[in-house]
Amino acid sequence: MDEWERIEYKPIPVRTLLVEMKNISELMIDLAYSSALFNSHELAEDVLELEKRVDTLALLLKMNIMIAARDARDAEDLLGVSLVSSSADKISDAAADIAYIVLRGIGIHPAVREAFERVEERLGRFEVKRGSILVDRRLRELRLASRIGVDIIAIRRGRDWIIDPKGEDKILEGDVLIARGAPSGIEELRGLSAGTLRRLED
């Protein structure tokens, strides 16, 4: 938690940074709610790690905006980007507030539970074990959305995160999948990741 990355300017397109910040901050809200609902310290730690990433992206974005703006016209154009970036930062802070509730062992009041509960959808976080049929498969081939009604919304790979992974992204052994979907599909994904469920029906 205390290793601070040295921030160094890298030329990254402003749009890439902004899209990633926005996607991560929204993912964090979902993760934070689920961490509170299921009292999951793992999810709460994920949220705090993502918050650090959002902070880093925010600084990189600031630097890239400075360099991209050559005149008043550019500065006006980029003002919106800068405001959206602060907004994603606030959302990410809000998610971290909720993660702290979990990590500091503050009890989840029934009112909080009610606010966070979503009947239709659940979130799951599963490590892909050796021998799971998911290993080395691309999301495209697995077609989890149509088969079990589940979307992989993020993959945590060691210290890296793939947010909103695409069809060509491959699942590796040891990945942690963050998925959203119908409760039955989430249970299937739990079995598939653990390797206890060996078939994916059409």
Added chain:
Amino acid sequence: MDEWERIEYKPIPVRTLLVEMKNISELMIDLAYSSALFNSHELAEDVLELEKRVDTLALLLKMNIMIAARDARDAEDLLGVSLVSSSADKISDAAADIAYIVLRGIGIHPAVREAFERVEERLGRFEVKRGSILVDRRLRELRLASRIGVDIIAIRRGRDWIIDPKGEDKILEGDVLIARGAPSGIEELRGLSAGTLRRLED
């Protein structure tokens, strides 16, 4: 914009206040993104109005928490509620930041557009005109989700808002419907609200 409501203590269950704050703050994010994408001042004004409502709810919640807490144990239980409430407040501020981009005429940079675009889903905001077949119908009868793939996520009625309306809620003439769904369904809802489309196919 400048009429401030006097805040008076009303005994409202903490859970009711918290659920409403959370739902409104999430709705605001969606509305804010759409206001930026479509440069809609109406949606941006909606966001600012909802922000005032969240502020009011936050104050009412604070008072109700104070009164609900009789001893140290209660105070511990209610700490989580208070933190979630601040978190919803931050999310609501983040949405307001984006609404200001629109209202102050700051151009929408392509990076912002890309961050906010959702291919699958669109948001629509339509006033229900006299003569529309939606008038005086309950959401349950209309079955918009199964028929046209659209969810009514809020109804604005004058200065009031019905957030996340239920099946028994009735649409009245002059209501403003905020809906989310497939682009084709959103276009159908536009016609139905305006009264130019007179049939709802099964």
